[in-house]
Amino acid sequence: MTSELSEAAPANGAAAAAVLAVAIGSLVLGVCALAGDASPAIAHVLNVWNPTGPLSGVTVLAIIVWLVVWFVLARVWSGRNLDLRRINLLALALVIVGLLLTFPPFMDLLQGK
Amino acid sequence: MEITLRDAVTVVHGMFFGALLLLAFTGAAMGLYAVSTPVGRWNITPAQQRRLSLYVALMALLAWVTVLLGAYAVYPWYRAHPPAGLTDLSGFPQRLLMSSPATAQWHDIGMEWKEHIAWFAPISLTAAAYLVARYGAHLHSLPSVRRALVGLVALAFLSAGVAGFFGAMLNKYAPVRGGTRIVLMHGDSHDK
Numbered sequence: 001m002t003s004e005l006s007e008a009a010p011a012n013g014a015a016a017a018a019v020l021a022v023a024i025g026s027l028v029l030g031v032c033a034l035a036g037d038a039s040p041a042i043a044h045v046l047n048v049w050n051p052t053g054p055l056s057g058v059t060v061l062a063i064i065v066w067l068v069v070w071f072v073l074a075r076v077w078s079g080r081n082l083d084l085r086r087i088n089l090l091a092l093a094l095v096i097v098g099l100l101l102t103f104p105p106f107m108d109l110l111q112g113k
Numbered sequence: 114m115e116i117t118l119r120d121a122v123t124v125v126h127g128m129f130f131g132a133l134l135l136l137a138f139t140g141a142a143m144g145l146y147a148v149s150t151p152v153g154r155w156n157i158t159p160a161q162q163r164r165l166s167l168y169v170a171l172m173a174l175l176a177w178v179t180v181l182l183g184a185y186a187v188y189p190w191y192r193a194h195p196p197a198g199l200t201d202l203s204g205f206p207q208r209l210l211m212s213s214p215a216t217a218q219w220h221d222i223g224m225e226w227k228e229h230i231a232w233f234a235p236i237s238l239t240a241a242a243y244l245v246a247r248y249g250a251h252l253h254s255l256p257s258v259r260r261a262l263v264g265l266v267a268l269a270f271l272s273a274g275v276a277g278f279f280g281a282m283l284n285k286y287a288p289v290r291g292g293t294r295i296v297l298m299h300g301d302s303h304d305k
Contacts, residue, residue: 009248009251009254009255010247010248010251012255012257012258014243014247015244015247015248015255015257015258015261018240018243018244018261019240019261019264019265021240022236022237022240022265022268025236026233026236026237029229029232029233030229033229037225049185051185051188051189052184052185052188052189052192053192055184055188055228055229056184056185058229059184059232062232062236063232063236066236070240084257084258084261085257085260088257088260088261088264091261091264092264095233095268098233099230099233102226102229102230103226103230104221104222104225104226105222107225
């Protein structure tokens with residue numbers, strides 16, 4: 001057995017922060033994708049780089065939110081042991097919603113198209 | 114034998130970076146299973162742990178390069194608008210697909226989904242790489258962290274797979290083509 005394996009396992013707070021940040025970033029990506037699809041005004045705002053169009057704003061915003069949430073949660077939760085099972089379930093739900101919101105037939109369904 | 118610049122960049126995006134990423138998932142799955150299974154696991158040394166972390170980190174980097182190249186080089190060519198009155202849409206893949214009911218859904222569902230879902234891969238793989246680096250040697254004793262890691266890698270595989278499938282199909286029906294011609298090889302046909 002290696003010396004690393006004999007050490008105590010680190011607290012799971014950092015893992016919880018990473019997982020929940022991914023889930024929130026995924027949800028933001030889905031919400032922004034839907035908003036850009038549903039509203040020409042929002043699509044115009046999200047068009048931060050014209051050759052790529054609204055996709056540029058959708059992804060930049062999602063990445064910023066993901067990284068900020070990760071940074072903040074990591075600062076708050078690092079070194080703590082949390083109920084990661086519940087956080088995993090919450091993250092799973094958020095990711096599923098985020099995925100659904102990027103799926104065009106579901107987008108159309110929500111918009112009544 | 115020639116290829117256009119846009120073809121070449123699209124090939125690098127999909128057939129090189131994208132396909133390499135999809136292939137890399139098998140190695141990651143086996144490595145992570147071996148170190149994290151509670152029974153009969155691979156007792157990883159610190160040096161091996163660093164290499165496994167590097168492997169997953171390189172997957173995340175590959176995913177970032179793939180989506181950035183796709184979104185900021187290939188996609189603008191794909192969605193370019195043709196001049197008014199142009200009837201040959203072969204240089205404008207999005208418009209070419211949308212010009213026929215038989216192919217419009219490849220854009221409306223295929224590209225519209227691909228352009229968004231692809232981003233789930235680098236985001237989730239970055240978090241996965243972090244978890245492997247931080248918890249790698251302890252994954253066998255942390256079932257919730259292990260489940261989270263498996264979920265992140267599965268999400269990345271699903272999103273990369275969907276993006277890769279639609280990318281391949283879109284390029285069959287409306288290839289991104291144009292720009293400088295690159296001559297790969299000179300020569301006559303042997304079938305004369």
